[in-house]
Amino acid sequence: MTASQRCAAPDTAMNSSDPFLSRIRTAVLEGRGLDLAYYKESFIRRRLGIRLRALGFTRLARYAAYLDAEPAEMDLLVSGLTVNVSEFFRNPEVFRILDSEVIPGLVRHCRRQRRPLGFWSAGCAGGEEAYSVAILLRRAGLRNAETSLLGTDIDGSVVTRARAGVFETHHMRELDEATRTEFFRSEGSETDFRIRRDRLPPVRFQVRDVMRQPFQRDLDLVLCRNLLIYIEPGLQERLLATLTQVLRPGGVLVLGRVERLLGEARHAFETVHASERVYRKLAPGAHNAT
Secondary structure, eight states: OOHHHHHSOOBOOOOTTOHHHHHHHHHHHHHHOOOGGGBOHHHHHHHHHHHHHHHTOOBHHHHHHHHHHOHHHHHHHHHHHHTOOOOTTSSHHHHHHIIIIIHHHHHHHHHHHTOOEEEEEETOTTSHHHHHHHHHHHHTTOOGGGEEEEEEESOHHHHHHHHHTEEEGGGOTTOOHHHHHHHEEEOSSSSEEEEOGGGSOOEEEEEOOTTTSOOOOOEEEEEEOSSGGGBOHHHHHHHHHHHHHHEEEEEEEEEOTTOOOOTTHHHHEEEEETTTTEEEEOOTTOOOOO
16 A cells, blocks of 8 residues: 555545446445445445545545455445444343343233244344343243244345354353353354354344335334434334334334434334333324323
8 A cells, every 4th residue: 555545535425426336336236235225325435435445545436446346345345334243232231121121021911912922133233132132031931932033134144143153252241151151152262152042042043124125023022223323314214114013012122322213103102211212112092292
Protein backbone atom coordinates (compact mmCIF):
# COMPACT_ATOMS: atom_id res chain seq x y z
CA MET A 1 0.00 0.00 0.00
CA THR A 2 1.39 3.41 -0.93
CA ALA A 3 1.51 6.39 1.40
CA SER A 4 -1.15 8.12 -0.69
CA GLN A 5 -3.41 5.09 -0.37
CA ARG A 6 -2.98 5.04 3.38
CA CYS A 7 -3.79 8.71 3.75
CA ALA A 8 -6.55 9.16 1.21
CA ALA A 9 -10.09 8.60 2.42
CA PRO A 10 -12.01 6.01 0.38
CA ASP A 11 -14.50 7.53 -2.03
CA THR A 12 -17.64 5.82 -0.78
CA ALA A 13 -20.05 8.69 -1.34
CA MET A 14 -23.12 7.03 -2.81
CA ASN A 15 -26.46 7.69 -4.32
CA SER A 16 -29.04 5.43 -5.85
CA SER A 17 -27.82 6.22 -9.38
CA ASP A 18 -24.13 5.43 -8.72
CA PRO A 19 -23.33 2.74 -11.31
CA PHE A 20 -20.64 1.12 -9.17
CA LEU A 21 -22.87 0.99 -6.11
CA SER A 22 -25.60 -0.55 -8.27
CA ARG A 23 -23.06 -3.09 -9.51
CA ILE A 24 -22.10 -4.01 -5.96
CA ARG A 25 -25.74 -4.24 -4.86
CA THR A 26 -26.51 -6.57 -7.76
CA ALA A 27 -23.45 -8.73 -7.07
CA VAL A 28 -24.37 -9.12 -3.38
CA LEU A 29 -28.02 -9.87 -4.19
CA GLU A 30 -27.23 -12.43 -6.88
CA GLY A 31 -24.28 -13.97 -5.08
CA ARG A 32 -25.63 -14.15 -1.54
CA GLY A 33 -29.31 -13.22 -1.67
CA LEU A 34 -28.70 -10.15 0.50
CA ASP A 35 -30.78 -7.17 -0.68
CA LEU A 36 -28.93 -3.98 0.25
CA ALA A 37 -32.01 -1.93 -0.62
CA TYR A 38 -33.20 -2.66 2.94
CA TYR A 39 -30.12 -1.21 4.62
CA LYS A 40 -29.44 2.37 5.63
CA GLU A 41 -27.16 4.02 3.09
CA SER A 42 -24.93 5.39 5.87
CA PHE A 43 -24.41 1.85 7.16
CA ILE A 44 -23.53 0.50 3.70
CA ARG A 45 -21.11 3.39 3.19
CA ARG A 46 -19.33 2.68 6.47
CA ARG A 47 -19.03 -1.06 5.74
CA LEU A 48 -17.77 -0.53 2.20
CA GLY A 49 -15.31 2.02 3.54
CA ILE A 50 -13.88 -0.59 5.89
CA ARG A 51 -13.28 -2.99 3.00
CA LEU A 52 -11.77 -0.27 0.78
CA ARG A 53 -9.36 0.78 3.51
CA ALA A 54 -8.39 -2.82 4.22
CA LEU A 55 -7.49 -3.28 0.54
CA GLY A 56 -5.86 0.10 0.08
CA PHE A 57 -8.45 1.26 -2.45
CA THR A 58 -9.74 4.81 -2.72
CA ARG A 59 -12.37 4.37 -5.44
CA LEU A 60 -15.60 2.41 -5.43
CA ALA A 61 -15.03 1.58 -9.10
CA ARG A 62 -11.85 -0.31 -8.31
CA TYR A 63 -13.52 -2.16 -5.46
CA ALA A 64 -16.46 -3.20 -7.68
CA ALA A 65 -14.00 -4.70 -10.17
CA TYR A 66 -12.12 -6.45 -7.37
CA LEU A 67 -15.35 -7.88 -5.98
CA ASP A 68 -16.13 -9.39 -9.38
CA ALA A 69 -12.67 -10.93 -9.69
CA GLU A 70 -12.16 -12.25 -6.15
CA PRO A 71 -14.91 -14.59 -4.82
CA ALA A 72 -13.38 -14.59 -1.31
CA GLU A 73 -14.00 -10.85 -1.06
CA MET A 74 -17.75 -11.45 -1.29
CA ASP A 75 -17.58 -13.50 1.91
CA LEU A 76 -15.70 -10.71 3.70
CA LEU A 77 -18.11 -8.03 2.49
CA VAL A 78 -21.24 -9.98 3.44
CA SER A 79 -19.75 -10.80 6.84
CA GLY A 80 -19.22 -7.08 7.41
CA LEU A 81 -22.69 -6.16 6.24
CA THR A 82 -24.47 -8.72 8.41
CA VAL A 83 -22.51 -7.81 11.59
CA ASN A 84 -22.36 -11.26 13.15
CA VAL A 85 -21.25 -10.36 16.66
CA SER A 86 -22.69 -12.45 19.47
CA GLU A 87 -21.95 -14.45 22.59
CA PHE A 88 -23.88 -16.60 25.04
CA PHE A 89 -26.24 -14.61 27.29
CA ARG A 90 -25.16 -11.34 25.67
CA ASN A 91 -26.61 -8.49 27.76
CA PRO A 92 -27.20 -10.74 30.80
CA GLU A 93 -30.02 -8.60 32.20
CA VAL A 94 -32.23 -9.51 29.22
CA PHE A 95 -31.80 -13.21 29.98
CA ARG A 96 -32.37 -12.63 33.69
CA ILE A 97 -35.74 -11.05 32.80
CA LEU A 98 -36.57 -13.88 30.44
CA ASP A 99 -35.65 -16.46 33.06
CA SER A 100 -37.54 -14.89 35.96
CA GLU A 101 -40.39 -12.86 34.43
CA VAL A 102 -41.16 -14.29 30.99
CA ILE A 103 -40.38 -17.98 30.53
CA PRO A 104 -42.21 -19.32 33.63
CA GLY A 105 -45.49 -17.80 32.44
CA LEU A 106 -44.99 -18.96 28.86
CA VAL A 107 -44.26 -22.50 30.06
CA ARG A 108 -47.42 -22.61 32.18
CA HIS A 109 -49.52 -21.26 29.33
CA CYS A 110 -48.14 -23.73 26.76
CA ARG A 111 -48.61 -26.68 29.09
CA ARG A 112 -52.20 -25.71 29.80
CA GLN A 113 -52.83 -25.68 26.06
CA ARG A 114 -50.79 -28.87 25.57
CA ARG A 115 -48.65 -27.46 22.80
CA PRO A 116 -44.94 -26.73 22.30
CA LEU A 117 -43.42 -23.38 23.14
CA GLY A 118 -42.46 -21.66 19.87
CA PHE A 119 -39.31 -19.53 19.81
CA TRP A 120 -37.52 -17.67 17.03
CA SER A 121 -34.08 -16.01 17.14
CA ALA A 122 -34.12 -13.59 14.18
CA GLY A 123 -30.61 -12.74 13.01
CA CYS A 124 -29.17 -15.57 15.08
CA ALA A 125 -25.51 -15.15 13.97
CA GLY A 126 -23.54 -18.16 15.24
CA GLY A 127 -26.42 -19.49 17.32
CA GLU A 128 -25.32 -18.22 20.73
CA GLU A 129 -28.61 -16.44 21.42
CA ALA A 130 -30.76 -19.39 20.37
CA TYR A 131 -28.73 -21.85 22.43
CA SER A 132 -28.87 -19.47 25.42
CA VAL A 133 -32.67 -19.56 25.30
CA ALA A 134 -32.56 -23.36 24.91
CA ILE A 135 -30.52 -23.54 28.13
CA LEU A 136 -33.12 -21.45 29.97
CA LEU A 137 -35.96 -23.62 28.65
CA ARG A 138 -34.21 -26.81 29.70
CA ARG A 139 -33.66 -25.40 33.18
CA ALA A 140 -37.35 -24.45 33.24
CA GLY A 141 -38.07 -28.17 32.88
CA LEU A 142 -39.27 -28.30 29.28
CA ARG A 143 -38.82 -31.60 27.48
CA ASN A 144 -37.80 -31.79 23.82
CA ALA A 145 -41.35 -32.39 22.62
CA GLU A 146 -42.50 -29.27 24.48
CA THR A 147 -40.40 -26.88 22.38
CA SER A 148 -40.09 -25.68 18.79
CA LEU A 149 -36.94 -23.56 18.53
CA LEU A 150 -35.67 -21.79 15.41
CA GLY A 151 -32.70 -19.57 14.62
CA THR A 152 -32.39 -17.79 11.26
CA ASP A 153 -29.79 -15.61 9.60
CA ILE A 154 -29.26 -14.36 6.07
CA ASP A 155 -25.56 -15.27 6.21
CA GLY A 156 -25.16 -18.93 5.33
CA SER A 157 -21.65 -19.13 6.78
CA VAL A 158 -22.80 -18.26 10.30
CA VAL A 159 -25.79 -20.61 10.02
CA THR A 160 -23.32 -23.39 9.22
CA ARG A 161 -21.35 -22.41 12.31
CA ALA A 162 -24.50 -22.42 14.43
CA ARG A 163 -25.39 -25.91 13.23
CA ALA A 164 -21.87 -27.14 14.05
CA GLY A 165 -22.25 -25.84 17.61
CA VAL A 166 -18.54 -25.28 18.29
CA PHE A 167 -17.59 -22.08 20.09
CA GLU A 168 -14.42 -20.36 21.26
CA THR A 169 -14.13 -19.22 24.85
CA HIS A 170 -14.58 -15.53 24.03
CA HIS A 171 -18.18 -16.35 23.07
CA MET A 172 -18.70 -17.86 26.53
CA ARG A 173 -17.62 -15.05 28.84
CA GLU A 174 -21.02 -14.77 30.54
CA LEU A 175 -21.22 -18.50 31.34
CA ASP A 176 -20.42 -19.71 34.82
CA GLU A 177 -18.44 -22.90 35.31
CA ALA A 178 -21.52 -24.97 36.16
CA THR A 179 -23.22 -24.01 32.88
CA ARG A 180 -20.09 -24.74 30.86
CA THR A 181 -19.76 -28.13 32.47
CA GLU A 182 -23.42 -29.05 32.03
CA PHE A 183 -23.99 -27.92 28.45
CA PHE A 184 -20.57 -27.97 26.74
CA ARG A 185 -17.71 -30.36 26.20
CA SER A 186 -14.12 -29.59 25.26
CA GLU A 187 -13.04 -30.19 21.68
CA GLY A 188 -9.55 -31.16 22.84
CA SER A 189 -8.25 -27.64 23.36
CA GLU A 190 -8.58 -24.91 25.96
CA THR A 191 -10.37 -22.58 23.54
CA ASP A 192 -12.93 -24.68 21.63
CA PHE A 193 -16.10 -26.14 23.13
CA ARG A 194 -19.02 -28.00 21.55
CA ILE A 195 -22.61 -27.56 22.68
CA ARG A 196 -24.06 -30.76 24.19
CA ARG A 197 -27.21 -31.17 22.16
CA ASP A 198 -28.21 -34.26 24.11
CA ARG A 199 -28.80 -31.98 27.11
CA LEU A 200 -30.77 -29.28 25.30
CA PRO A 201 -34.06 -28.96 23.45
CA PRO A 202 -33.36 -29.22 19.70
CA VAL A 203 -32.72 -25.97 17.83
CA ARG A 204 -33.16 -25.73 14.05
CA PHE A 205 -31.09 -23.23 12.07
CA GLN A 206 -32.07 -21.92 8.64
CA VAL A 207 -30.82 -19.37 6.12
CA ARG A 208 -33.64 -16.86 5.71
CA ASP A 209 -34.14 -13.20 4.88
CA VAL A 210 -36.54 -11.77 7.45
CA MET A 211 -37.62 -9.07 5.01
CA ARG A 212 -38.45 -11.34 2.08
CA GLN A 213 -39.52 -14.78 3.33
CA PRO A 214 -42.67 -15.66 5.31
CA PHE A 215 -42.42 -17.28 8.71
CA GLN A 216 -44.52 -19.57 10.80
CA ARG A 217 -47.05 -17.93 13.09
CA ASP A 218 -48.27 -18.53 16.62
CA LEU A 219 -44.87 -18.11 18.28
CA ASP A 220 -44.50 -17.45 22.00
CA LEU A 221 -41.10 -15.74 22.11
CA VAL A 222 -39.16 -13.80 19.47
CA LEU A 223 -35.74 -12.22 19.93
CA CYS A 224 -34.82 -9.74 17.20
CA ARG A 225 -32.01 -7.72 18.74
CA ASN A 226 -29.89 -5.14 16.92
CA LEU A 227 -31.29 -5.77 13.46
CA LEU A 228 -33.68 -2.83 13.15
CA ILE A 229 -30.88 -0.30 13.64
CA TYR A 230 -29.30 -1.25 10.30
CA ILE A 231 -32.36 -0.86 8.07
CA GLU A 232 -34.30 2.14 6.80
CA PRO A 233 -37.10 3.52 9.05
CA GLY A 234 -39.94 2.52 6.70
CA LEU A 235 -38.59 -1.00 6.53
CA GLN A 236 -38.23 -1.06 10.31
CA GLU A 237 -42.00 -0.65 10.55
CA ARG A 238 -42.48 -3.40 7.98
CA LEU A 239 -40.27 -5.81 9.94
CA LEU A 240 -42.02 -4.92 13.20
CA ALA A 241 -45.34 -5.68 11.54
CA THR A 242 -43.99 -9.13 10.61
CA LEU A 243 -42.77 -9.73 14.17
CA THR A 244 -46.19 -8.70 15.49
CA GLN A 245 -47.97 -11.09 13.14
CA VAL A 246 -45.90 -14.15 14.01
CA LEU A 247 -46.48 -13.82 17.77
CA ARG A 248 -49.48 -15.25 19.60
CA PRO A 249 -51.42 -12.92 21.89
CA GLY A 250 -49.43 -12.96 25.12
CA GLY A 251 -46.25 -13.75 23.19
CA VAL A 252 -43.10 -11.82 24.00
CA LEU A 253 -40.86 -9.75 21.71
CA VAL A 254 -37.34 -8.64 22.66
CA LEU A 255 -35.55 -5.90 20.69
CA GLY A 256 -32.07 -4.42 21.08
CA ARG A 257 -31.47 -1.80 23.75
CA VAL A 258 -31.30 1.09 21.28
CA GLU A 259 -34.32 -0.07 19.28
CA ARG A 260 -37.99 0.73 19.82
CA LEU A 261 -41.45 -0.08 18.60
CA LEU A 262 -42.65 1.96 15.63
CA GLY A 263 -45.88 2.41 13.71
CA GLU A 264 -48.78 0.11 14.51
CA ALA A 265 -46.52 -2.11 16.61
CA ARG A 266 -46.55 0.59 19.31
CA HIS A 267 -50.21 -0.19 19.92
CA ALA A 268 -49.95 -3.97 19.71
CA PHE A 269 -47.73 -4.52 22.76
CA GLU A 270 -47.50 -3.73 26.43
CA THR A 271 -44.13 -3.14 28.04
CA VAL A 272 -42.67 -5.87 30.25
CA HIS A 273 -39.33 -4.15 30.79
CA ALA A 274 -38.69 -0.75 29.20
CA SER A 275 -34.90 -0.41 29.37
CA GLU A 276 -34.30 -3.93 28.04
CA ARG A 277 -36.96 -3.58 25.31
CA VAL A 278 -39.10 -6.54 26.36
CA TYR A 279 -42.72 -6.39 25.16
CA ARG A 280 -45.81 -8.63 25.42
CA LYS A 281 -48.34 -8.78 22.58
CA LEU A 282 -51.83 -7.71 23.52
CA ALA A 283 -54.95 -9.76 22.90
CA PRO A 284 -57.11 -8.95 19.87
CA GLY A 285 -59.21 -5.87 20.56
CA ALA A 286 -56.87 -4.59 23.26
CA HIS A 287 -55.04 -1.37 22.45
CA ASN A 288 -51.99 0.25 23.97
CA ALA A 289 -52.61 3.98 23.89
CA THR A 290 -48.98 4.92 24.64
